[in-house]
Amino acid sequence: MSYLNHITSPTLLLDEKICRQNLKKMADKAHKNRMKLVPHFKTAQSHTVGEWAKEYGIKEITVSSIKMAEYFCGHGWENIHIAFPFNPLETQKLNKLAKNQSLSVQLINEEVTEKLTDELEHPVGFFIEIDAGYGRTGVEVTDFGLIEAILRKAKKGKNLYFKGFYLHPGHTYYIENKQKIYDESIAALSMLKNKYLTEYPNLVTRIGDTPGCSVIDDFGDVDEMGPGNFVFYDMMQVNLGSCKTEDVAVALAVPVVDIKKDRKEILVHGGGVHLAKDVLTEPDGTKNFGEVVYLKEAGWEIPIQRSFLKSISQEHGIIKASDELLSKVKVGDLLGILPIHSCMTADCMEEYLSLAGKKIDHAEAG
Template identity: 40%
Template sequence: MAINWNTVTGPEVMVDSRKAKRNITRMIDKAQSAGVDLRPHFKTHQSPLLGKWFGPIEQTPIAVSSVPMARTFADAGWRDILIAIPLNPRQLPAYNRLAQELTLGLTIEHADALETIARIQHPVDVYVEVDAGYGRTGMNWRDPQNIYAVLEQAFNMPQVRHLGLLLHAGNSYSMRGTHGIAKIHEESLGRLAELLADCPIPRDALRVSVGDTPTCSRMDAFPGADEIRPGNYVFYDWQQQRIGACEWSDIALALACPVIARYPERDEVIIHGGAVHFSKDFVTVDGKPQYGQVMRITSDGWGGPIEGAFVHGLSQEHGKVKVPPALLKELKLGDLLVIVPAHSCLVMDASKGECTLIR
């Protein structure tokens, strides 16, 4: 369906539903062929409306990264929610309420966290996070005895319904191309296999959850894993395109921003669209941060990238956009630029899940 661009006042988050649904279907097919379950990470869109695209609400397990997000999706009807960020003891009352209502998964990375688990009055699933090289959170894969000790302690707790291992190979984000993604993938899953080889917990009593968008998009097999847990793939973004996790044509989210000033002498226009819309996340091109790539506008959305047209500066509400002279000459005050952001998860968070669906 053709878009009526005249009704867009901007800045506005545009979601191409055809592309997003195609991305969702591809990942469902991928998981099925690989023989793993799929637990999409809903931190990317944070929208119950879009959440319905992933499958029947009551049968779709999901991951989130905060208690407020878990609350949002619990209230909207989801019944299997893993909070994939280390447990915060201050949230005990919220965990208790959620565990009463649904299948709640919690993530821990230290024996201390079991003190909080012990105070939950309903069964919960507990995932022990393993750091297989990313260096953010998780128990170090190099110290398997520590990990086994926590697993055994948890295994014997009456509150713990299912026990799991959780991995996030976020170091795949620093790679370029399928070869680099494969390297991280093999390294993490290799370390996981080592860990599982001597694990005192029976393998079939452990649920192993892995996943990040680059590896889940480009790899076909997930040996050792029971489920994959990617999130960003529903929209993708410029960072994923740079990593090599998607093509430009897969990106399902862009910001429509009106031109509010033109400076031909600086090869630049200013848009209404700033740090509060794009976030200040960026990709690095020729050593410099770029916050968004301008796309060709089409009657029903957007096409490919316009070479040399990108956001190179952001203040709170203003964006500075480099524009090739030929395009700049055509641009009038109030014309829209459609821009793929560096990081779509942060854009959706900034808009609190509000977006305009197209197609």
Template identity: 45%
Template sequence: MIIKPTLLIDKEKCLKNIEMMSKKAKRHNLIFRPHFKTHQSLEVGRWFKNFGVERITVSSLEMARYFSCEWSNITVAFPVNILEIETINELAEKISLNLLVESVGSAGFLSGHLKYRTGFFIKIDTGYHRTGISPANTELIDDILRVSGTSGKLDFKGFLTHAGNTYQCRTRVEISEVHDRSLGMITSVKSKYKDKFPDMIISVGDTPGCSVSENFEGVDEIRPGNFVFYDLMQLYNGSCSEDQIAVALACPVVAVHKERNEIVIYGGGVHFSKERIEIPSKGIIYGQVTEEKYGGWGKPVPGMIVKSLSQEHGIVSVPASLIQNYRIGDVIKILPVHSCMTVSSMKTTTKILISH
């Protein structure tokens, strides 16, 4: 019985999502290295093994350590934090570890401090402008390759990008355009270096691009993560359908305010995270309530959105025609805006895995 905010994971939907992306990778002859920051769970991780997945991506050395008991090939897709060199050496002794480098300083530091052979990707900025090197800056790329080449410990694996700017798109066409532009940029770098490094690969990784596009020309590896659960952000940019969203937060109703068509739920920023999206027809939303359905949840209820969150409270707008259906003590199931953030917030709390 659910009595407080509880994350629900629909295992059947997850397996379908994993199968879909796994088949896509096979169809395009791509290495499938899913990003595990989305679920951060050994148990969910095991579901991927049935689809032949052997290599994974994470976003911190802490996560790499957590997964290293069951996974022996891990890329930490985050600019290497040189302060954690001890953890890097501990992991590199045990597993095939790949790091991300985007400066001569980090390459030099690693060259001087690595104790075991460690792979690295050079991070390329293909338009998101969060991290990475401009594809035009071959001088910096050359410097990094020169410094790392002298170390005897650093193995150059290839170029990696994350076209996170697809998250700002609002249509599948826009996503495809951003994805294609990103591919054009990173493969232009590949063509400059492939003679010198014939084994290097190109790794790309955002869920919108990997969900929507069928163009992976010149790409060798994909690293999507969010697709295992999807969420409202992905629904509204066209990357998934309602039926593919595989997580919901179950929240008790603690107050009903008929005079303003609102209910108050036990479920706030510490559960959902404060991630928000602005939808033209709805304004800023923090979640969307679903219809009741045995053993899971149904479709989103039109007009029934989480309109604000404080630390432990959520305020849900309810259409006037439905407000009489809700009572204190009910538990409602809410699709989150950004599943990675919600799952991370809830990771120390009970999860219920539903198998139909």
């Protein structure tokens, strides 16, 4: 029986083959550059995908909250890095988890460093997050005063140990010239490494973000890469040039509930609570909330004539349909939607269905 027979309502499909290809390709790239790949699991949030990743030599992962770290604790990871400026209200939870799992956190200010120095009960590593121009979070790359204040405070405690510098050049999502961003980011990390390597001979540098890691070939002397989205990719990444439409590993299966041939519109059950509301803009200004694919027994097929979700509300989606699609679609059919932002879609859906018809885990919301 096909996986299609299991579906009566919006369901997130995961194509294991495509996902493994994405994992392998990035692992090969890391290997070629003598880098360690530490993927960010905020995208998949799944033990099953974690087991696949282990087959490509991945031994450590990154997450974005202590709750997500908790999900992955005790599943054989050599280290779990929480890549979010540490939330000091969760120090006791960190103590609980660090008892049995090697963990690292991210620090960007003195207040939280001091709290961890005082209150940590087990060894926990830390990266200093560096802002090399993205402007979301991190210590400015030339703010040696703050870097050294953090290092000094950390030295006062016995459980907090410095691992290195972490840099997320998220402006690769907005700026065309990714090579320039990477040149600057790599130079910043290299400068910091050279400055502090004598004092911390084991320090490493890590860079992460899918658009950059997908297209850049030379990572200089950066030691580790930490992209997340690449395990699934999505239409935003296709749009950014990180991958091809064929590399997107997840599709939301949606039931067709009405067809308006005169308007060339198809109404599906699939909206913001399933896909999230990330959006691209078509060349003619139309919004695009997801790309239509045709669901087949062996997986999905990318149509020759494009159709896409032109609007969504909480549960409704309206497809702007091609003539090809209109000529064959019927009420009660299922269509696939390649998401604009797969991390958000997976977080909304909290579960995957494999093409073999098996449920695949995802951490809970919140």
